Amino acid sequence: xxxxxxxxxxxxxxxxxxxxxxxxxxxxxxxxxxxxxxxxxxxxxxxxxxxxxxxxxxxxxxxxxxxxxxxxxxxxxxxxxxxxxxxxxxxxxxxxxxxxxxxxxxxxxxxxxx
Amino acid sequence: xxxxxxxxxxxxxxxxxxxxxxxxxxxxxxxxxxxxxxxxxxxxxxxxxxxxxxxxxxxxxxxxxxxxxxxxxxxxxxxxxxxxxxxxxxxxxxxxxxxxxxxxxxxxxxxx
Numbered sequence: 001x002x003x004x005x006x007x008x009x010x011x012x013x014x015x016x017x018x019x020x021x022x023x024x025x026x027x028x029x030x031x032x033x034x035x036x037x038x039x040x041x042x043x044x045x046x047x048x049x050x051x052x053x054x055x056x057x058x059x060x061x062x063x064x065x066x067x068x069x070x071x072x073x074x075x076x077x078x079x080x081x082x083x084x085x086x087x088x089x090x091x092x093x094x095x096x097x098x099x100x101x102x103x104x105x106x107x108x109x110x111x112x113x114x
Numbered sequence: 115x116x117x118x119x120x121x122x123x124x125x126x127x128x129x130x131x132x133x134x135x136x137x138x139x140x141x142x143x144x145x146x147x148x149x150x151x152x153x154x155x156x157x158x159x160x161x162x163x164x165x166x167x168x169x170x171x172x173x174x175x176x177x178x179x180x181x182x183x184x185x186x187x188x189x190x191x192x193x194x195x196x197x198x199x200x201x202x203x204x205x206x207x208x209x210x211x212x213x214x215x216x217x218x219x220x221x222x223x224x225x226x
Contacts, residue, residue: 097212100166105158108158
């Protein structure tokens with residue numbers, strides 16, 4: 001059974017704090033993704049990674065960075081959290097492909113920045 | 115540019131009614147994949163179906179069915195005899211290289 005886990009379901013942080021969101025998958029997938037979901041805007045891709053130590057910017061990377069030191073783990077980092085980063089964050093993974101592989105999602109982290 | 119449009123922002127139906135969620139897409143790719151995901155109140159996106167652009171056969175899985183029509187660039191999703199547990203946000207999505215782009219979702223309320 002496919003499994004993607006995220007370190008926290010709910011998180012409350014203060015403006016300016018450094019925030020780490022962790023994602024782990026046990027499917028040996030090469031590809032991993034971070035999205036944020038906001039009402040009326042759907043899912044927007046922040047960063048993705050095709051392999052260990054590789055990262056690519058998505059559609060809205062500003063204010064975020066990522067780390068992928070191990071194949072199963074993909075971390076999203078908010079260097080200095082701001083209130084406009086209050087959102088639902090979703091991690092996903094997929095096997096490598098020429099395109100169009102199914103992505104499997106974790107349960108999400110609801111982040112509130114005060 | 116690739117794009118997915120779910121024109122229905124929110125739908126409410128009474129339990130046991132049938133409901134269709136619309137999805138229209140734009141792409142210049144000749145080979146592409148289409149997806150539907152369900153997001154229940156718990157928040158996790160659950161994969162429902164993946165469809166290859168060369169396969170236009172309709173798909174049925176229990177009370178769920180999907181109608182893929184390349185001529186109109188649509189990939190609609192029908193729930194037959196809806197149940198309260200079907201209440202969720204449903205996302206249609208389109209492949210873009212190794213990534214997926216999502217529509218903005220349709221929130222479905224099934225009223226008891």
